[in-house]
Amino acid sequence: MPHAVPLARRTAAVVPGVLLCVAIAAASLAVGRTAPVVGTALPAIAIGVSVAAIRRPGARTQPGIAFSGKWLLQVAVVLLGAQLSLQDVVAVGAESLPVMLSTLTVCLVAAWGLGRAMRIDGRLRTLIGVGTGICGASAIAAVAPVIAATSGEIAYAVSTIFVFNIAAAVAFPLLGHALGLDAHAFGLLAGTAINDTSSVVAAATTFGAGALGFAVVVKLVRTLMIVPISVGLALRQPRPGEGGLLRHPWRIATLVPWFIVGFVVMTLANTAGLIAEPVRAGLLAVSGVLIAAALAGIGLSTDLGAIRRAGWRPLALGAVLSLLVTATALVALAFTGRLA
Template sequence: MFRPDPTAPRIVRLVPGIALCLLMAGVSFAIGTVAPVVGSAIPAIAIGVAIAAIRRPGGLVQPGIAFSGKWLLQIAIVLLGAHLSLQDVVAVGAESLPVMLSTLTVCLLAAWAVGRWMRVDGRLRTLIGVGTGICGASAIAAVAPVIAATTGEIAYAVSTIFVFNIAAAVAFPLLGHALGLDAHTFGLLAGTAINDTSSVVAAATTFGAGALGFAVVVKLVRTLMIVPIAVGLALRQPRESGPGLLRRPWRIVTLVPWFIVGFTLMVLANSAGLISDAAHTVMAVASALLIAAALAGIGLSTDLVAIRRAGWRPLALGGILSLLVTATALGALALTGGLG
């Protein structure tokens, strides 16, 4: 079995896995060209999951796969900012707030009540709640040290969230078309109801042109909810549990993901007219390719063993919360006139 040379420079160790993800992105683009209704996002995930189900990649390609699933997606999101103006971002963000706050409130309350009823451990139900209500694995990673979650609880929560990420990426475009939603409304729905950024991007890309920009803006605004939620959870922790977030207030800044800052800077640059038409074209192509490669990496990272180990209770809780969030988002959109 080939294994990466631990003495090789990091960039060299990343190359095989990134190349594999880019190759799979090329295949998914070809599938999307032949079957435009399918797009390139879903095939990229599906191919990755299928390969991981047969034999989960490791050794030589694993470092690059892990890099692709996280960093390539974040770079793609930054590039998407080049196609939006500050006025668009502020308008969409403000429009999404009622729906976003409704889904977050329902999700966190249901995680506490339903999780207790199902006898899911307190820390685990908190992780599943914030993962479903805010932004998947990123929220879990941010909140875990605040509540002193164990590595096992983190693994169970991430595995649970992953299942519904994949399901949402496939189901939401079908739901959107069944409801006759336009690109703008679907972007609001996907950004407020799908838990992980990668699945929001996949669903919006599959739905059709125009939905991606709206969905990403809504999702990034939603991601910022990590900060108040983490601070609120820190306030509930006993003083004797350790130094904690509140004793190191400078750490609050680290809760804001770097790609949100990069996305904002790109929006500002575009609003100021600093990005040429030629650069727009290059960034659009690069962003689409990086999204497909990142989704391929996420699919290849599927750990079916960890999902089985999570057991039925965390999975059931995650499923119930996902359905409640979707129903709440649709209800809020209906009340605000978003569903026409």
């Protein structure tokens, strides 16, 4: 059993951090039960950020925190597919496409033009543009090798995007209620205007029942934009080496995140009637706990020093792009009659 020992070591390495995230999740779930209007998502992030601000988690918990912030969230998204049918996914995806394409176009054009005017390096403004327009750190990670971005540029872009992830998770539910949006309209807004899956989940969970399913479907369809954007960048500036999509066309398939495939499989299983109601309820309950633990991990990952080191220009560009994307989504919703 040559792989058993490394697997056991990796599992042992993540346990302390996962337990810390689960403990914060338990506290956030208690807050949500006590004050339903607050929900569980924002307390999980807030507690995580507060702990990180007081004392950065040590090396012993870092692997588990990273695991929670990424993998637990992705598993939770897969489980959310148990409440939807294939017809729901196709209908919501088609409905959101005009809004999604509008926001993505505005974001990428503004990132190019404003970034140049602000004298931000081309690779960095591209990373911030795709991170804001598509899906945060996932898009940055996918595009970085295509444009040969440096580790410093990636860190700056991720730090910039993180600031607006947290801000969106807090601001969007307030905005949605202020505009009198129903769950469907808010799901479309959150899924098309918030850049990272974690913040979409947090905002939709906080907004109220019914919004989460719509928001997640819209966000996953939007995440697929990684593929054409990455291919387009590769065609525009092909580069030799390991990351070249043109030299290795088969790598295009690897740009599709695994959890999107898992979400679709779960949706197909539910559509086929393979998931009984008690099982569905259990999966959704587990998903809620995993979401809280994942958001705790994201909060604990906050690196205020990295955000300060990013400087004002990337942050300013990220702020302007986030506002433009939100405004474009609202205009598109109003134009299509979904905004009262």
